[in-house]
Amino acid sequence: MPAVRPIVAAACLLAFLTAGCDSSPPSTAAGTPAPAASTSIATVPGTDAPSPAAASTSAAASPVSAVDKEIVVTVAKRKVTPPTGRIEVGKGGLVRITVTSDVADELHVHGYDKTLTLPAGTPASLDLRVDRTGLFEVETHSSHLVLFQLVVR
Structure with a gap:
C-alpha cells in the first residue's frame, strides 16, 4: 500500500494542475488568442502514473x-x-503585408522606405510598425502598380 501513495499524490497534483482548463485558447486584451503553452509529463518508472x-x-x-x-x-x-483602396490602421500598430505576385517584383512602402523582394508565385511578407501618421502608398516597383494606400491615424 505505501507504493500507492506516490501514485495517488501524483494523480491529485495532476488533477489540481489541470483544474479549470477549458478547450478554448486564452485571449489577450485585444481579443486575439494568446500563444499556447506546452506541457509535458513524465511517468513514474514501472507505472502509468x-x-x-x-x-x-x-x-x-x-x-x-x-x-x-x-x-x-x-x-x-x-x-x-x-x-x-485605402486601408486604415492605428498609429503604433504592427501591420503585416503579404503579397503574392505572378512575376518577380519588389514591394515599396512610401514614407517608410521599406522594400520587400517579391519572388514570382511565392507569398512574401513584411512586418511594419506604423509609427508615423499620414497617407502612404504601397506599390510594386517593376510593374508600377499601386496595391493600396495605408492610412495611419
Missing part, C-alpha cells in the same frame, strides 16, 4: 508580437486583388 516532479509547463521560447492588421494582396496579370 505521472511524476509530479517531472511535470513542467513552458511558454514559447520567444514571444511573437501580435499583428494588429494583416493585409493580403495578390497580383496576377497586372490585376490587384483586392482592388486598390
